[in-house]
Amino acid sequence: MNHEAKLIRQLHLCDPKFDFHYLNVNLSFNQTTVKKFSIAIHGGAGTLLKSEMNPKSESKYREALSKALAKGYFILESGGSALDAVTASVVYLEDCPLFNAGKGSVFTSKGTQEMDASIMDGKTQDAGAVAMVRRIKNPVLLARTVLEKSEHLMLAGKGAELFAKKQGIKRVSEDYFFTKQRYKQLLVAKENNEITLDHDSRKFGTVGAVAFDQQNCLAAATSTGGMTNKKFGRIGDTPIIGSGTWADNSTCAISCTGSGEYFMRMNVAFHVACIMKYAKLSLEESVHKVIHELLPTINGDGGLIAVDANGNLCLDFNTEGMYRAYQKNGEKAVISIFKEEK
Ligand code: ASP
Numbered sequence: 001m002n003h004e005a006k007l008i009r010q011l012h013l014c015d016p017k018f019d020f021h022y023l024n025v026n027l028s029f030n031q032t033t034v035k036k037f038s039i040a041i042h043g044g045a046g047t048l049l050k051s052e053m054n055p056k057s058e059s060k061y062r063e064a065l066s067k068a069l070a071k072g073y074f075i076l077e078s079g080g081s082a083l084d085a086v087t088a089s090v091v092y093l094e095d096c097p098l099f100n101a102g103k104g105s106v107f108t109s110k111g112t113q114e115m116d117a118s119i120m121d122g123k124t125q126d127a128g129a130v131a132m133v134r135r136i137k138n139p140v141l142l143a144r145t146v147l148e149k150s151e152h153l154m155l156a157g158k159g160a161e162l163f164a165k166k167q168g169i170k171r172v173s174e175d176y177f178f179t180k181q182r183y184k185q186l187l188v189a190k191e192n193n194e195i196t197l198d199h200d201s202r203k204f205g206t207v208g209a210v211a212f213d214q215q216n217c218l219a220a221a222t223s224t225g226g227m228t229n230k231k232f233g234r235i236g237d238t239p240i241i242g243s244g245t246w247a248d249n250s251t252c253a254i255s256c257t258g259s260g261e262y263f264m265r266m267n268v269a270f271h272v273a274c275i276m277k278y279a280k281l282s283l284e285e286s287v288h289k290v291i292h293e294l295l296p297t298i299n300g301d302g303g304l305i306a307v308d309a310n311g312n313l314c315l316d317f318n319t320e321g322m323y324r325a326y327q328k329n330g331e332k333a334v335i336s337i338f339k340e341e342k
Pocket of ligand 1: 044045100204205206224225226227235236237238256257258259260261
């Protein structure tokens with residue numbers, strides 16, 4: 001049995017329901033020395049107060065984060081690429097209805113669901129993005145196919161759906177994405193005549209992952225349903241390379257979550273990379289500058305996860321909390337939601 005077949009079998013043993021066949025696996029099972037690697041994921045930022053969350057739902061979120069993290073970690077541990085690791089973690093989060101991406105995406109003002117996603121490979125700085133897709137089960141897989149198989153960087157709407165069909169990407173009926181909870185949120189938002197983010201006006205449920213692999217390569221991916229009651233046709237920061245997602249091996253890989261309009265105005269993800277590159281600040285200092293100094297100048301709220309070319313991780317936000325998790329090779333996974341867990 002070759003390495004690829006072995007991996008697929010192991011991944012299925014680890015979670016029989018999870019389909020890993022889309023990955024371009026290139027793993028070395030016979031590795032004797034495991035080099036440094038690390039991964040971080042997020043499930044959105046916002047007003048996440050312990051006092052307002054019931055223990056049952058808190059543990060559901062923690063479990064989902066831990067499982068999503070494990071998907072990517074396993075790939076990195078087996079010598080796989082950062083690009084495969086972020087893909088696997090984001091696919092898991094898209095399939096989980098707790099988060100605002102894939103199944104569980106929020107509704108537009110028209111009562112439809114329009115999803116955005118992007119992915120970037122730090123090694124080549126190739127990127128792929130999709131916007132306003134409505135029937136793609138895993139938008140991040142379509143973004144990855146745009147990266148690998150299209151001469152373009154971003155496809156939107158019907159053109160993206162057609163490209164997906166031609167590439168054999170899994171499409172589902174629009175009903176698949178429906179969840180009662182999100183529909184209720186739309187009704188409330190409409191009643192209050194407001195455009196809200198995820199569960200309430202101050203929570204974001206976008207998902208993302210960043211990783212540093214054993215070959216010293218970086219990658220980032222982000223996926224979202226956007227904002228509840230958003231205008232039909234609105235596109236946020238998530239599929240915009242440099243705003244919601246960035247990866248380049250010389251600086252860092254970033255995935256953002258927050259009010260997309262502010263993240264686009266500040267080019268948040270690329271901004272962090274530029275501060276590192278030109279001002280020569282560390283990952284942590286650069287993230288701090290953008291999240292706590294620059295974004296607040298325009299009242300931008302949200303957070304991001306980041307990893308640098310040495311595998312250092314930084315998970316930061318200027319909101320009350322952020323669903324997040326990280327793990328470095330050989331260390332325990334850390335799962336957090338609230339600010340006080342920082
Ligand atoms: N950034 C996303 C958007 O504006 C929302 C989120 O992070 O939840 O579409």
